[in-house]
Amino acid sequence: MNRLRPTITMTLLALACCLTTSCHRHTQNSYLDTTILKDNDIALQLHMPDTSIDAYGMWTITGPYVEDGLIYLSRHGVVDDGDTCREENYILPHKDPRHDTTVESWFSHISMPPRDFDELKEEMRENGGYRDADIKHLDISGMPQDLYVVMTYHGQPYLSTEYCYGIRLTDSIIIYHYMEETIAMLSEVRRLDKDAFELTSLDWNYDSRCFENKTDTLRLIDPQRGLYKLGRWHYTTRNYLKEYNLIVSQSDCWEPGGVEYDW
Numbered sequence: 001m002n003r004l005r006p007t008i009t010m011t012l013l014a015l016a017c018c019l020t021t022s023c024h025r026h027t028q029n030s031y032l033d034t035t036i037l038k039d040n041d042i043a044l045q046l047h048m049p050d051t052s053i054d055a056y057g058m059w060t061i062t063g064p065y066v067e068d069g070l071i072y073l074s075r076h077g078v079v080d081d082g083d084t085c086r087e088e089n090y091i092l093p094h095k096d097p098r099h100d101t102t103v104e105s106w107f108s109h110i111s112m113p114p115r116d117f118d119e120l121k122e123e124m125r126e127n128g129g130y131r132d133a134d135i136k137h138l139d140i141s142g143m144p145q146d147l148y149v150v151m152t153y154h155g156q157p158y159l160s161t162e163y164c165y166g167i168r169l170t171d172s173i174i175i176y177h178y179m180e181e182t183i184a185m186l187s188e189v190r191r192l193d194k195d196a197f198e199l200t201s202l203d204w205n206y207d208s209r210c211f212e213n214k215t216d217t218l219r220l221i222d223p224q225r226g227l228y229k230l231g232r233w234h235y236t237t238r239n240y241l242k243e244y245n246l247i248v249s250q251s252d253c254w255e256p257g258g259v260e261y262d263w
Contacts, residue, residue, distance in 0.1 A: 085253030110166035147235035195220035
């Protein structure tokens with residue numbers, strides 16, 4: 001492997017022919033996006049490390065490496081009484097025919113109203129957060145309504161099945177689809193320029209256990225990718241979901257460990 005340098009094609013062909021183990025079969029990756037890995041790193045990074053099983057029947061394969069046309073970032077497993085449980089993380093490129101349906105299955109809830117919308121409003125009302133009379137209907141023209149969380153891994157932006165979160169903006173309520181669905185009353189919107197808006201909302205402060213006004217700026221930071229920033233999170237819109245590669249974390253027996261994102 002340390003002599004394979006000339007081209008990406010030669011490297012991948014060599015991988016397809018030579019990198020096999022008793023458990024895993026490797027094929028040429030027809031979807032390799034060179035923006036994921038630098039060209040001159042391919043020969044060094046795409047490989048299949050030795051697999052060893054320890055005294056507890058656990059094993060780990062780290063990558064990236066190519067298998068069945070996908071770039072795998074890691075695979076962990078445990079062998080127990082002859083049964084193998086494993087969790088794995090791989091990149092599903094945006095050009096893969098499975099990409100759009102997979103993204104839809106993980107992110108479709110962002111564009112739908114929360115199932116317990118009335119219950120959430122009642123909870124805020126009981127805590128003194130707002131009354132029906134407080135609800136304003138503001139001008140949000142020009143603002144994206146549905147925002148989907150984008151993570152960065154090794155300097156490249158991705159959608160992630162571990163972070164299939166997002167926000168739905170209405171003219172009166174902000175709906176947060178995170179670990180739990182929550183809402184905040186939108187009290188003011190100011191247009192800063194054509195690509196930036198200042199949003200003030202009444203949000204629940206978990207530390208002080210009360211509702212407080214919070215102001216954040218929603219700004220378009222990369223028009224080519226439809227990438228926005230709001231608070232510490234980055235988002236894209238529905239029109240751009242097809243442009244982002246997806247990191248899939250899956251497991252057949254326990255919650256996957258996932259990958260360590262830059263942000």
